[in-house]
Amino acid sequence: MSIAExxxxxxxxxxxxxxxxxxAGNWLYFYRRYMHDGQLGILDGVTFAIGFIVEIPSGTLxxxxxxxxxLVLGLILNVVGFLxxxxxxxxxxxxxxxxxxVGWAFVSGADDALVYDSLQVENKESIxxxxxxxxxxxxxxxxxxxxxxxxxxxxxxFRLTFIVEGIVIIPAVFIALSMKENIIKEHKSTNxxxxxxxxxxxxxxxxxxxxALIALIFLGVGYSFDFGTLTTxxxxxxxxxxxxxxxxxxxxGLLSIFILSKLENIRSIRDEKLGLFVTxxxxxxxxxxxxxxxxxxxxVMAIMLVRICSNTLLPWLNDLVQHNVSSRHRAxxxxxxxxxxxxxxxxxxxxxxxxxxxxxxxxLLYFISSIMSTGIVVYLLLSFNSYLNKKAKI
Numbered sequence: 138m139s140i141a142e143x144x145x146x147x148x149x150x151x152x153x154x155x156x157x158x159x160x161a162g163n164w165l166y167f168y169r170r171y172m173h174d175g176q177l178g179i180l181d182g183v184t185f186a187i188g189f190i191v192e193i194p195s196g197t198l199x200x201x202x203x204x205x206x207x208l209v210l211g212l213i214l215n216v217v218g219f220l221x222x223x224x225x226x227x228x229x230x231x232x233x234x235x236x237x238x239v240g241w242a243f244v245s246g247a248d249d250a251l252v253y254d255s256l257q258v259e260n261k262e263s264i265x266x267x268x269x270x271x272x273x274x275x276x277x278x279x280x281x282x283x284x285x286x287x288x289x290x291x292x293x294x295f296r297l298t299f300i301v302e303g304i305v306i307i308p309a310v311f312i313a314l315s316m317k318e319n320i321i322k323e324h325k326s327t328n329x330x331x332x333x334x335x336x337x338x339x340x341x342x343x344x345x346x347x348x349a350l351i352a353l354i355f356l357g358v359g360y361s362f363d364f365g366t367l368t369t370x371x372x373x374x375x376x377x378x379x380x381x382x383x384x385x386x387x388x389x390g391l392l393s394i395f396i397l398s399k400l401e402n403i404r405s406i407r408d409e410k411l412g413l414f415v416t417x418x419x420x421x422x423x424x425x426x427x428x429x430x431x432x433x434x435x436x437v438m439a440i441m442l443v444r445i446c447s448n449t450l451l452p453w454l455n456d457l458v459q460h461n462v463s464s465r466h467r468a469x470x471x472x473x474x475x476x477x478x479x480x481x482x483x484x485x486x487x488x489x490x491x492x493x494x495x496x497x498x499x500x501l502l503y504f505i506s507s508i509m510s511t512g513i514v515v516y517l518l519l520s521f522n523s524y525l526n527k528k529a530k531i
Contacts, residue, residue: 139259140319141252141255141256141261143317144316144317145252145256145268147312147313149275150312151309151312152248152272152275152276152279153275153276154308154309155215155306156277156279157280157283157301157302159283159290159299159302160298161280161283161287161386162288162382162383162386163298165373167291167298167299168230171230172230174490174491174493175491175494176227178490179487179490180231180234181486181487181490182486184234184237185238185479185483185486187235187238188239188241188242189479189480189483192245192473192479193473195242195246196245196247196469196471196473199243199250199469199472204247204251205247205251205314205316207243207247208247208313208316209310209313209314211239212240212244213310214239214240215237215241215244216303216304216306216307217233217236217240218235218303219299219300220233220299220303220304221233222303223300223303225296245471245472245475246469246474246475249471251316254319255317255319265456266456269452269455270400270452272452273448274397277390277393277394277448278390280390281387281390284386284387285383285387288383347516347519349477350512351454351512351516352477353478354508354509354512355416355420355421356447356450356451356477357477357480358505359443359446359448360479360481360482361485362440362443362444363448368382368386369382370489370490370493371427371436372385372436373493375430375435375436375437377433385437385441388441389441389444389445393444393448397449400453410520413450413516414513414516416450416453417450417516418513419442420443420446420447420450421506421509423440423442423446424443425506426438427439427440427443427502428502458474488501489501
């Protein structure tokens, strides 16, 4: 077995172990034992802002000193964060959530960059689109199973979901330690600040400008619905509570797995810009529909479509960015991508908590859909400009 194949298998295992989101369908009710929704929104926004600040430097550290070291450190912080949550208390939850957001920042970019480098060294980088699609299929599939297990664990003891989630990540730490990293000389050719600057700017050159726009607006909204309070608050608003939320997320996940299994075929049918346009437009209309929704069925369908679009966009953009940056800046560029799609969440989280408490979530959804509509117009203008440039060169 080659190093690349070995690392790909390890990536799948790490993805599976870190995707056991036993807390996904019940974390809101755990948090409400220690705080009201306004406090929850502030805590969520502040801790993710900390992760946001760490995100790009963590990618640069991975580029400079090795992806494996940063990956292992991030996984250890995840273990600590989940176990601290189980103790409870507002202040301790704040510390625990900070550990998680910093840990996620360290993991993001480092794991994918490590594996992509292995593939590139063996001239197998063309299969990355299959690898990243399968990774997200595994991630979603395991998450779905954990929703059901999480509901059972929460019914036994409300702290148990965080305890078990912390424990299952421990094997991931040892799996990461066993990965084989290709040391590429160019990683150490510049100092830290130069690597940081070059890695960030690489995401805003050429084709990557369009991908950055999609990440900032559409993946940002998707991330807010995927992990944050918006899905939970809105499902709660239309009358879907703990067990119903688990079922809703499970169905959306199953549909996402099916679409990801066909993603390579979908991307080969027509121009990728058209495919991205259809995806972001469907996502925008879903947010607007959710704002208009007053019934359980329409609200659930809208959130499902948002989740499906988001789950499709993330591996798609990951692959496109990987192919358009050098190995020297890969982890920094991927971390920069993660920063872009976390910006909206940092802004939305505190507002969502307060607006949920005041019954004003619909107004927030209308505002988000208007921003997304503007993003579609800018995307079309960028695509048209690219078309004119190509035509001028002919």
